[in-house]
Amino acid sequence: MSAPSVGLAQIGKSVVIKGELSGSEDLYLDGQVEGSIALKGNSLTVGPNGSVRASVEAKGVVVQGKLEGNVQASDRVELRKSAVVTGDIATQRISIEEGAYLKGKVDIHRTEVK
Amino acid sequence: MKIFRGSGPQSPTPAQASPRLTRRSSGLGELTRVWDAGENLCILDLGSTSANNIRFFTGRGHKIYSEDLLVASTDASLLTKDEEGNPVLDSRKFLADNLVYPAAHFDTILCWNLPDYLDESLVKPVVGRLWSVLKPGGMLLAFFHTRDAGPDSPCFRFHIVGPDVLEMQRIVLRRETRRGPTGAIHTAVSDGFQLQRVFNNRHIENLFRDFASIKFFLARDNVREVLVVR
Numbered sequence: 402m403s404a405p406s407v408g409l410a411q412i413g414k415s416v417v418i419k420g421e422l423s424g425s426e427d428l429y430l431d432g433q434v435e436g437s438i439a440l441k442g443n444s445l446t447v448g449p450n451g452s453v454r455a456s457v458e459a460k461g462v463v464v465q466g467k468l469e470g471n472v473q474a475s476d477r478v479e480l481r482k483s484a485v486v487t488g489d490i491a492t493q494r495i496s497i498e499e500g501a502y503l504k505g506k507v508d509i510h511r512t513e514v515k
Numbered sequence: 516m517k518i519f520r521g522s523g524p525q526s527p528t529p530a531q532a533s534p535r536l537t538r539r540s541s542g543l544g545e546l547t548r549v550w551d552a553g554e555n556l557c558i559l560d561l562g563s564t565s566a567n568n569i570r571f572f573t574g575r576g577h578k579i580y581s582e583d584l585l586v587a588s589t590d591a592s593l594l595t596k597d598e599e600g601n602p603v604l605d606s607r608k609f610l611a612d613n614l615v616y617p618a619a620h621f622d623t624i625l626c627w628n629l630p631d632y633l634d635e636s637l638v639k640p641v642v643g644r645l646w647s648v649l650k651p652g653g654m655l656l657a658f659f660h661t662r663d664a665g666p667d668s669p670c671f672r673f674h675i676v677g678p679d680v681l682e683m684q685r686i687v688l689r690r691e692t693r694r695g696p697t698g699a700i701h702t703a704v705s706d707g708f709q710l711q712r713v714f715n716n717r718h719i720e721n722l723f724r725d726f727a728s729i730k731f732f733l734a735r736d737n738v739r740e741v742l743v744v745r
Binding site: 495496497498499501502503504505506507508509 | 564566578579581582583586587
Protein backbone atom coordinates (compact mmCIF):
# COMPACT_ATOMS: atom_id res chain seq x y z
CA MET A 402 0.00 0.00 0.00
CA SER A 403 1.36 3.41 -0.81
CA ALA A 404 1.54 6.48 1.42
CA PRO A 405 -1.71 7.71 2.97
CA SER A 406 -3.90 10.03 0.97
CA VAL A 407 -4.50 13.69 1.76
CA GLY A 408 -7.25 14.37 4.32
CA LEU A 409 -6.40 11.35 6.49
CA ALA A 410 -5.30 11.86 10.11
CA GLN A 411 -1.71 10.65 10.40
CA ILE A 412 0.73 9.67 13.11
CA GLY A 413 4.26 9.77 11.75
CA LYS A 414 6.92 7.15 12.44
CA SER A 415 8.79 9.22 14.99
CA VAL A 416 5.71 9.79 17.16
CA VAL A 417 5.18 7.78 20.36
CA ILE A 418 1.80 7.84 22.12
CA LYS A 419 0.84 6.17 25.37
CA GLY A 420 -2.80 6.27 26.37
CA GLU A 421 -6.29 6.19 24.90
CA LEU A 422 -6.61 7.24 21.30
CA SER A 423 -10.07 7.92 19.93
CA GLY A 424 -11.52 9.78 16.99
CA SER A 425 -14.22 10.11 14.35
CA GLU A 426 -12.06 10.04 11.25
CA ASP A 427 -9.80 7.55 9.50
CA LEU A 428 -6.32 7.23 10.93
CA TYR A 429 -3.00 6.24 9.38
CA LEU A 430 -0.57 5.24 12.11
CA ASP A 431 3.11 4.78 11.35
CA GLY A 432 4.49 5.48 14.83
CA GLN A 433 4.22 3.77 18.19
CA VAL A 434 1.01 3.58 20.20
CA GLU A 435 0.50 1.86 23.52
CA GLY A 436 -2.91 1.76 25.18
CA SER A 437 -6.19 1.63 23.30
CA ILE A 438 -7.51 2.86 19.96
CA ALA A 439 -11.22 3.52 19.39
CA LEU A 440 -12.34 4.64 15.92
CA LYS A 441 -15.91 3.40 15.74
CA GLY A 442 -17.25 3.90 12.23
CA ASN A 443 -13.81 4.72 10.85
CA SER A 444 -10.73 2.91 9.62
CA LEU A 445 -7.30 2.38 11.11
CA THR A 446 -4.25 1.66 9.01
CA VAL A 447 -1.07 0.54 10.74
CA GLY A 448 1.72 1.52 8.38
CA PRO A 449 4.85 -0.56 7.73
CA ASN A 450 6.75 1.28 10.47
CA GLY A 451 3.82 1.25 12.86
CA SER A 452 4.08 -0.53 16.18
CA VAL A 453 0.84 -0.80 18.13
CA ARG A 454 0.47 -2.37 21.52
CA ALA A 455 -3.18 -1.66 22.13
CA SER A 456 -6.71 -2.95 21.89
CA VAL A 457 -8.29 -1.70 18.69
CA GLU A 458 -11.92 -0.98 17.89
CA ALA A 459 -12.73 0.36 14.43
CA LYS A 460 -14.87 -0.18 11.36
CA GLY A 461 -11.96 -1.39 9.24
CA VAL A 462 -8.37 -2.25 10.13
CA VAL A 463 -5.45 -2.61 7.72
CA VAL A 464 -2.16 -3.82 9.16
CA GLN A 465 1.18 -3.50 7.43
CA GLY A 466 3.34 -3.24 10.54
CA LYS A 467 3.21 -4.66 14.03
CA LEU A 468 0.09 -4.93 16.18
CA GLU A 469 -0.10 -6.54 19.57
CA GLY A 470 -3.60 -6.52 21.01
CA ASN A 471 -7.14 -7.61 20.28
CA VAL A 472 -8.92 -6.19 17.26
CA GLN A 473 -12.65 -5.62 16.90
CA ALA A 474 -13.60 -4.44 13.43
CA SER A 475 -17.26 -4.04 12.58
CA ASP A 476 -16.53 -4.42 8.86
CA ARG A 477 -13.18 -5.77 7.70
CA VAL A 478 -9.61 -6.59 8.68
CA GLU A 479 -6.75 -6.78 6.18
CA LEU A 480 -3.37 -8.23 7.06
CA ARG A 481 -0.81 -7.25 4.45
CA LYS A 482 2.26 -9.36 3.76
CA SER A 483 4.45 -7.45 6.23
CA ALA A 484 1.90 -7.62 9.05
CA VAL A 485 2.85 -9.17 12.37
CA VAL A 486 -0.24 -9.48 14.55
CA THR A 487 -0.46 -11.00 18.01
CA GLY A 488 -3.97 -10.97 19.38
CA ASP A 489 -7.52 -12.02 18.69
CA ILE A 490 -9.47 -10.67 15.73
CA ALA A 491 -13.25 -10.35 15.64
CA THR A 492 -14.71 -9.03 12.41
CA GLN A 493 -17.16 -9.65 9.58
CA ARG A 494 -14.54 -10.23 6.90
CA ILE A 495 -10.83 -10.85 6.86
CA SER A 496 -8.18 -10.79 4.16
CA ILE A 497 -4.69 -12.18 4.76
CA GLU A 498 -1.82 -11.75 2.31
CA GLU A 499 0.87 -14.36 1.81
CA GLY A 500 3.61 -13.65 4.31
CA ALA A 501 1.45 -12.12 7.02
CA TYR A 502 1.98 -13.51 10.52
CA LEU A 503 -0.86 -14.00 12.98
CA LYS A 504 -0.75 -15.46 16.45
CA GLY A 505 -4.28 -15.45 17.80
CA LYS A 506 -7.92 -16.24 17.16
CA VAL A 507 -10.06 -15.29 14.20
CA ASP A 508 -13.76 -15.03 14.92
CA ILE A 509 -16.03 -14.08 12.03
CA HIS A 510 -19.48 -12.81 12.86
CA ARG A 511 -21.66 -11.59 10.06
CA THR A 512 -24.27 -8.90 10.60
CA GLU A 513 -27.63 -9.78 9.07
CA VAL A 514 -28.85 -7.33 6.43
CA LYS A 515 -32.40 -6.14 7.24
CA MET B 516 14.07 -43.53 15.93
CA LYS B 517 16.54 -41.81 13.59
CA ILE B 518 17.82 -38.54 15.01
CA PHE B 519 19.40 -35.88 12.82
CA ARG B 520 19.71 -32.99 15.31
CA GLY B 521 20.65 -30.24 12.97
CA SER B 522 21.17 -26.58 13.76
CA GLY B 523 18.04 -24.49 13.69
CA PRO B 524 17.32 -21.58 11.40
CA GLN B 525 19.47 -18.50 11.79
CA SER B 526 16.96 -15.85 10.79
CA PRO B 527 13.41 -16.22 12.05
CA THR B 528 11.81 -14.20 9.30
CA PRO B 529 8.34 -15.06 8.00
CA ALA B 530 7.97 -17.68 5.28
CA GLN B 531 8.19 -16.50 1.70
CA ALA B 532 6.07 -17.67 -1.21
CA SER B 533 7.09 -20.84 -3.08
CA PRO B 534 5.26 -23.22 -5.47
CA ARG B 535 2.56 -25.46 -3.99
CA LEU B 536 2.16 -29.24 -4.28
CA THR B 537 -1.16 -31.00 -3.82
CA ARG B 538 -1.74 -34.11 -1.73
CA ARG B 539 -4.77 -36.02 -0.53
CA SER B 540 -5.03 -36.47 3.21
CA SER B 541 -7.04 -39.28 4.78
CA GLY B 542 -6.64 -37.72 8.22
CA LEU B 543 -7.97 -34.41 6.98
CA GLY B 544 -10.90 -36.22 5.37
CA GLU B 545 -11.87 -37.77 8.68
CA LEU B 546 -11.63 -34.45 10.46
CA THR B 547 -13.67 -32.65 7.80
CA ARG B 548 -16.60 -34.98 8.53
CA VAL B 549 -16.37 -33.94 12.18
CA TRP B 550 -16.11 -30.25 11.31
CA ASP B 551 -19.09 -30.41 8.94
CA ALA B 552 -21.23 -32.05 11.62
CA GLY B 553 -20.23 -29.66 14.41
CA GLU B 554 -21.09 -26.05 15.16
CA ASN B 555 -18.94 -23.25 16.50
CA LEU B 556 -15.93 -25.51 17.02
CA CYS B 557 -12.51 -24.30 18.21
CA ILE B 558 -9.60 -25.33 16.03
CA LEU B 559 -5.92 -24.71 16.72
CA ASP B 560 -3.63 -24.53 13.69
CA LEU B 561 0.03 -24.86 14.68
CA GLY B 562 1.45 -24.27 11.21
CA SER B 563 2.34 -21.06 9.41
CA THR B 564 -0.44 -18.48 9.12
CA SER B 565 -2.60 -19.67 6.25
CA ALA B 566 -5.34 -17.58 4.69
CA ASN B 567 -6.74 -20.78 3.16
CA ASN B 568 -7.10 -22.46 6.53
CA ILE B 569 -8.64 -19.42 8.17
CA ARG B 570 -11.13 -19.11 5.33
CA PHE B 571 -11.91 -22.86 5.46
CA PHE B 572 -12.84 -22.81 9.13
CA THR B 573 -14.49 -19.41 9.42
CA GLY B 574 -16.57 -20.29 6.37
CA ARG B 575 -17.97 -23.21 8.33
CA GLY B 576 -18.75 -21.01 11.33
CA HIS B 577 -15.87 -22.22 13.48
CA LYS B 578 -13.24 -20.30 15.41
CA ILE B 579 -9.66 -20.74 14.27
CA TYR B 580 -6.59 -20.05 16.36
CA SER B 581 -3.30 -19.67 14.54
CA GLU B 582 0.07 -20.15 16.25
CA ASP B 583 3.27 -20.95 14.36
CA LEU B 584 5.24 -22.97 16.89
CA LEU B 585 8.19 -23.67 14.60
CA VAL B 586 8.86 -19.95 14.18
CA ALA B 587 8.30 -19.45 17.92
CA SER B 588 10.93 -22.10 18.65
CA THR B 589 13.56 -19.98 16.89
CA ASP B 590 13.41 -17.29 19.59
CA ALA B 591 17.03 -16.75 20.62
CA SER B 592 16.03 -16.10 24.24
CA LEU B 593 15.07 -19.78 24.56
CA LEU B 594 18.68 -20.92 24.28
CA THR B 595 20.07 -22.34 27.48
CA LYS B 596 22.25 -25.23 28.64
CA ASP B 597 21.35 -28.51 30.30
CA GLU B 598 23.11 -30.06 33.31
CA GLU B 599 25.90 -31.38 31.08
CA GLY B 600 26.48 -28.05 29.40
CA ASN B 601 24.81 -29.02 26.11
CA PRO B 602 22.80 -26.32 24.34
CA VAL B 603 19.05 -26.89 24.67
CA LEU B 604 15.89 -24.82 24.45
CA ASP B 605 14.13 -23.73 27.63
CA SER B 606 10.83 -25.61 27.43
CA ARG B 607 9.41 -23.84 30.49
CA LYS B 608 9.92 -20.43 28.94
CA PHE B 609 8.60 -21.71 25.64
CA LEU B 610 5.38 -22.92 27.24
CA ALA B 611 5.09 -19.72 29.28
CA ASP B 612 5.03 -17.73 26.04
CA ASN B 613 3.23 -20.14 23.72
CA LEU B 614 0.20 -22.43 23.78
CA VAL B 615 -1.29 -20.41 26.61
CA TYR B 616 -4.93 -21.45 26.57
CA PRO B 617 -7.54 -22.66 29.04
CA ALA B 618 -7.64 -26.39 29.69
CA ALA B 619 -9.88 -28.45 27.41
CA HIS B 620 -10.39 -25.56 25.01
CA PHE B 621 -9.97 -27.03 21.53
CA ASP B 622 -12.03 -29.50 19.52
CA THR B 623 -9.23 -30.08 17.02
CA ILE B 624 -5.49 -29.41 16.90
CA LEU B 625 -3.59 -29.44 13.62
CA CYS B 626 0.07 -30.19 14.28
CA TRP B 627 0.97 -30.89 10.66
CA ASN B 628 4.70 -31.86 10.58
CA LEU B 629 5.60 -30.07 13.82
CA PRO B 630 6.95 -33.05 15.85
CA ASP B 631 9.41 -33.97 13.08
CA TYR B 632 10.96 -30.50 12.92
CA LEU B 633 10.65 -29.20 16.48
CA ASP B 634 13.73 -29.15 18.69
CA GLU B 635 14.14 -32.32 20.75
CA SER B 636 13.86 -30.46 24.07
CA LEU B 637 10.42 -29.13 23.18
CA VAL B 638 8.64 -32.13 21.66
CA LYS B 639 7.39 -33.93 24.77
CA PRO B 640 6.54 -30.77 26.75
CA VAL B 641 4.58 -29.44 23.76
CA VAL B 642 2.65 -32.69 23.30
CA GLY B 643 1.86 -32.65 27.01
CA ARG B 644 0.49 -29.12 26.76
CA LEU B 645 -1.51 -30.03 23.66
CA TRP B 646 -3.15 -32.88 25.54
CA SER B 647 -4.24 -30.50 28.29
CA VAL B 648 -5.74 -27.86 25.97
CA LEU B 649 -7.61 -30.44 23.88
CA LYS B 650 -11.18 -31.26 24.93
CA PRO B 651 -11.91 -34.85 25.95
CA GLY B 652 -12.89 -36.51 22.71
CA GLY B 653 -11.04 -33.84 20.75
CA MET B 654 -8.72 -34.87 17.92
CA LEU B 655 -5.17 -34.02 16.96
CA LEU B 656 -3.67 -34.57 13.50
CA ALA B 657 0.07 -34.86 12.96
CA PHE B 658 2.26 -35.91 10.03
CA PHE B 659 5.42 -37.95 10.43
CA HIS B 660 8.07 -38.86 7.88
CA THR B 661 8.75 -42.54 7.34
CA ARG B 662 12.17 -44.11 7.74
CA ASP B 663 13.10 -43.30 4.12
CA ALA B 664 13.27 -39.58 4.83
CA GLY B 665 16.73 -38.06 5.00
CA PRO B 666 17.87 -35.02 6.99
CA ASP B 667 17.40 -32.77 3.97
CA SER B 668 13.67 -33.45 3.73
CA PRO B 669 12.11 -30.03 3.14
CA CYS B 670 9.75 -28.54 5.67
CA PHE B 671 6.34 -27.65 4.32
CA ARG B 672 3.45 -25.49 5.39
CA PHE B 673 -0.02 -26.85 4.75
CA HIS B 674 -3.05 -25.18 3.25
CA ILE B 675 -6.48 -26.80 3.29
CA VAL B 676 -7.99 -26.47 -0.17
CA GLY B 677 -10.68 -29.17 -0.04
CA PRO B 678 -12.39 -31.61 2.32
CA ASP B 679 -9.46 -34.01 2.03
CA VAL B 680 -6.97 -32.05 -0.07
CA LEU B 681 -3.94 -30.13 1.10
CA GLU B 682 -1.54 -27.86 -0.70
CA MET B 683 2.00 -28.14 0.56
CA GLN B 684 4.26 -25.15 0.28
CA ARG B 685 7.95 -25.45 0.99
CA ILE B 686 9.00 -23.08 3.77
CA VAL B 687 11.68 -20.69 2.61
CA LEU B 688 13.13 -18.62 5.41
CA ARG B 689 16.00 -16.97 3.67
CA ARG B 690 16.69 -16.19 0.05
CA GLU B 691 20.17 -14.89 -0.75
CA THR B 692 21.08 -13.36 -4.05
CA ARG B 693 24.66 -12.96 -5.17
CA ARG B 694 26.39 -11.99 -8.35
CA GLY B 695 28.83 -14.62 -9.55
CA PRO B 696 32.25 -14.03 -11.17
CA THR B 697 30.70 -13.99 -14.64
CA GLY B 698 28.12 -11.42 -13.58
CA ALA B 699 25.24 -13.91 -13.48
CA ILE B 700 22.78 -13.67 -10.57
CA HIS B 701 22.63 -16.75 -8.34
CA THR B 702 19.89 -17.32 -5.78
CA ALA B 703 20.43 -19.64 -2.82
CA VAL B 704 17.42 -20.73 -0.81
CA SER B 705 17.64 -21.72 2.83
CA ASP B 706 14.86 -23.85 4.28
CA GLY B 707 15.81 -22.99 7.80
CA PHE B 708 13.94 -25.87 9.43
CA GLN B 709 15.78 -29.16 9.41
CA LEU B 710 14.23 -32.58 9.97
CA GLN B 711 15.24 -33.43 13.53
CA ARG B 712 14.28 -37.10 13.69
CA VAL B 713 12.25 -39.89 12.09
CA PHE B 714 9.85 -41.55 14.52
CA ASN B 715 8.94 -45.20 14.19
CA ASN B 716 5.42 -46.36 15.07
CA ARG B 717 6.39 -47.38 18.58
CA HIS B 718 7.88 -43.98 19.31
CA ILE B 719 4.80 -42.24 17.98
CA GLU B 720 2.59 -44.40 20.20
CA ASN B 721 4.82 -43.55 23.14
CA LEU B 722 4.70 -39.84 22.33
CA PHE B 723 0.90 -39.89 22.42
CA ARG B 724 0.52 -42.45 25.20
CA ASP B 725 -1.71 -40.13 27.25
CA PHE B 726 -4.27 -40.03 24.46
CA ALA B 727 -7.19 -42.47 24.36
CA SER B 728 -6.76 -43.78 20.82
CA ILE B 729 -4.44 -43.49 17.84
CA LYS B 730 -4.98 -44.18 14.18
CA PHE B 731 -2.31 -44.38 11.47
CA PHE B 732 -2.72 -43.60 7.77
CA LEU B 733 0.21 -44.39 5.50
CA ALA B 734 0.42 -42.29 2.34
CA ARG B 735 2.32 -42.91 -0.90
CA ASP B 736 4.59 -39.94 -0.33
CA ASN B 737 6.23 -41.68 2.66
CA VAL B 738 4.29 -39.68 5.21
CA ARG B 739 2.43 -41.25 8.09
CA GLU B 740 -0.66 -39.34 9.13
CA VAL B 741 -1.58 -39.85 12.75
CA LEU B 742 -4.96 -39.03 14.24
CA VAL B 743 -5.18 -39.19 18.02
CA VAL B 744 -8.15 -38.70 20.28
CA ARG B 745 -7.94 -37.40 23.79
